[in-house]
Amino acid sequence: MSSKLFAGFEDVVEENVCLAPLTWYRMGGPARYLVRPQNTEQLQQIARRCLDSGTRMLVLGRGANLLVADEGVNAAVFKLDAPFWREHSHDGARLTAMAGADMQAVGRYCVRHGLAGLECMAGIPGTIGGCIRGNAGGRFGDIGNTVSRVTVMSADGEIFVRDKDDLVFSYRKSNIAATFILSAEFELEEDDPDELVRKFKEIWMFKKNSQPLNTKNAGCIFKNPEGASAGALIDQAGLKGTRIGEAEVSTKHANFIIAHPGCRAADVMALIEAIKEKVQKVHGVDLEQEVIVWR
Numbered sequence: 001m002s003s004k005l006f007a008g009f010e011d012v013v014e015e016n017v018c019l020a021p022l023t024w025y026r027m028g029g030p031a032r033y034l035v036r037p038q039n040t041e042q043l044q045q046i047a048r049r050c051l052d053s054g055t056r057m058l059v060l061g062r063g064a065n066l067l068v069a070d071e072g073v074n075a076a077v078f079k080l081d082a083p084f085w086r087e088h089s090h091d092g093a094r095l096t097a098m099a100g101a102d103m104q105a106v107g108r109y110c111v112r113h114g115l116a117g118l119e120c121m122a123g124i125p126g127t128i129g130g131c132i133r134g135n136a137g138g139r140f141g142d143i144g145n146t147v148s149r150v151t152v153m154s155a156d157g158e159i160f161v162r163d164k165d166d167l168v169f170s171y172r173k174s175n176i177a178a179t180f181i182l183s184a185e186f187e188l189e190e191d192d193p194d195e196l197v198r199k200f201k202e203i204w205m206f207k208k209n210s211q212p213l214n215t216k217n218a219g220c221i222f223k224n225p226e227g228a229s230a231g232a233l234i235d236q237a238g239l240k241g242t243r244i245g246e247a248e249v250s251t252k253h254a255n256f257i258i259a260h261p262g263c264r265a266a267d268v269m270a271l272i273e274a275i276k277e278k279v280q281k282v283h284g285v286d287l288e289q290e291v292i293v294w295r
């Protein structure tokens, strides 16, 4: 490594790493640093070095709701994917999951063990930390409904526990501002595993039938405006199939932008702007982006 910034952590810090393979869109440029801490102590120490050197810190989950600029990001990108960060277990109806645990793995674990409450997350890609940060969910419910405690770490390494009465989850939003989510607890309900497995599959099938899941996309691009569906508004504005470069508004669900081979982040960004403009013109509605852009 050229700099001494992360001396002693060479085995978990890489320099100039292309982020494209780590995102669902398979697009975007490099991160100045990619950091994969093995445990909390390492995370604290490396975050401290970033803070002291003024290095921007970003956390990458499964990269499902993310668009990375073609130029990449001048930041330390933390990926909590070491085994420590993926653990999850339960005690009665209380589930504990580390931030890097895969949402689908946790969802399947719950239904198999007869724990109800997270079936609504079937088919929603992400890590537990990423899903909690943006209160991921859909028409069947949001993750925030069952979260009872979240452990977070601020950029300076201080760890806090936030309990239910201090957590606010609203549509695609949480009030968690700390740089890192470390783990979470969920209050679930005991139910029949066969019934829960059936529900999980049914919700997953609904997604599969109504969304272009077999394409390169980042899920819904825009949040639903109050009382309306962004997909329906974009559809009614006649934008399905609209293309800029290799980015195309899905013909299956208009709130998805599909990336065809050779697509650049700039194509998607330009299409996002074109959609916003047209929807404002046709419906008088300002669409708010759901997809996070790193630049």
Ligand code: EPU
Residues within 6 Å of the ligand: 137, 138, 139, 140, 207, 210, 218, 219, 220, 221, 222, 223, 224, 229, 230, 231, 232, 235, 252, 253, 254, 255, 290
């Ligand atoms: N619709 C259209 N045209 C389209 C797309 C949708 O007319 O091109 C209509 C549908 O017919 C339906 C309504 O719009 O009457 C709502 O569509 P849908 O049921 O697909 O739900 P959505 O509001 O578009 C939300 C979440 C999805 C989640 C689904 C299912 C948002 C922005 N989207 O979609 O979340 O998967 O419910 O639970 O909240 C995501 O956040 O990335 C995402 C995909």
